Amino acid sequence: AQKVTQAQTEISVVEKEDVTLDCVYETRDTTYYLFWYKQPPSGELVFLIRRNSFDEQNEISGRYSWNFQKSTSSFNFTITASQVVDSAVYFCALSEAENNDMRFGAGTRLTVKP
Amino acid sequence: ETGVTQTPRHLVMGMTNKKSLKCEQHLGHNAMYWYKQSAKKPLELMFVYSLEERVENNSVPSRFSPECPNSSHLFLHLHTLQPEDSALYLCASSQDHGNPYEQYFGPGTRLTVT
Numbered sequence: 001a002q003k004v005t006q007a008q009t010e011i012s013v014v015e016k017e018d019v020t021l022d023c024v025y026e027t028r029d030t031t032y033y034l035f036w037y038k039q040p041p042s043g044e045l046v047f048l049i050r051r052n053s054f055d056e057q058n059e060i061s062g063r064y065s066w067n068f069q070k071s072t073s074s075f076n077f078t079i080t081a082s083q084v085v086d087s088a089v090y091f092c093a094l095s096e097a098e099n100n101d102m103r104f105g106a107g108t109r110l111t112v113k114p
Numbered sequence: 115e116t117g118v119t120q121t122p123r124h125l126v127m128g129m130t131n132k133k134s135l136k137c138e139q140h141l142g143h144n145a146m147y148w149y150k151q152s153a154k155k156p157l158e159l160m161f162v163y164s165l166e167e168r169v170e171n172n173s174v175p176s177r178f179s180p181e182c183p184n185s186s187h188l189f190l191h192l193h194t195l196q197p198e199d200s201a202l203y204l205c206a207s208s209q210d211h212g213n214p215y216e217q218y219f220g221p222g223t224r225l226t227v228t
Binding site for chain 1: 154155156157159162170202204206214216217218219220221222224
């Protein structure tokens with residue numbers, strides 16, 4: 001069965017600090033997909049990234065970067081030079097190749113203080 | 115027009131009421147989903163529709179009744195709810211079900227059952 005663990009329930013940083021959100025997953029499938037979503041106070045989950053299990057290349061998008069490590073079953077998310085607007089709940093999710101049922105982690109609430 | 119819209123945004127209902135939540139997607143997607151997000155719980159997938167056919171019902175009580183009249187619209191009919199049904203109900207869509215495309219979420223309906 002698939003499972004996603006986000007051990008950090010809440011993180012608080014001061015603006016301009018770097019912050020890493022951890023995500024550890026479990027799956028028996030060799031083909032799977034990992035996702036990160038952002039949920040700001042407005043409630044809507046915003047898609048950030050999708051990564052398939054065969055692509056371990058790290059990705060950078062502006063201040064966001066993702067580190068996918070199959071050896072440790074982790075898909076961590078780093079925000080560089082955090083800003084107040086980054087304050088949100090961030091969800092990591094996993095789906096296996098055969099269906100589109102995403103299993104979400106419990107989320108990490110990030111607060112960035114000015 | 116934003117990708118996925120949901121109405122109403124907030125709903126307060128008594129346990130004997132009947133109400134409906136509406137979701138509309140403007141993305142030309144073939145799959146639509148209902149999720150429940152309760153405090154301190156991971157997102158729970160409730161229903162999945164693919165090409166207007168229900169493909170999944172994750173042990174959801176019968177007081178929740180989904181309807182998908184076409185690929186752009188999804189409803190969740192509510193009747194005789196319980197206070198523990200109070201939650202944020204999120205609708206999502208994806209290009210297809212059966213391939214792990216990313217899902218796009220609406221802003222949610224915040225439901226309070228009194």
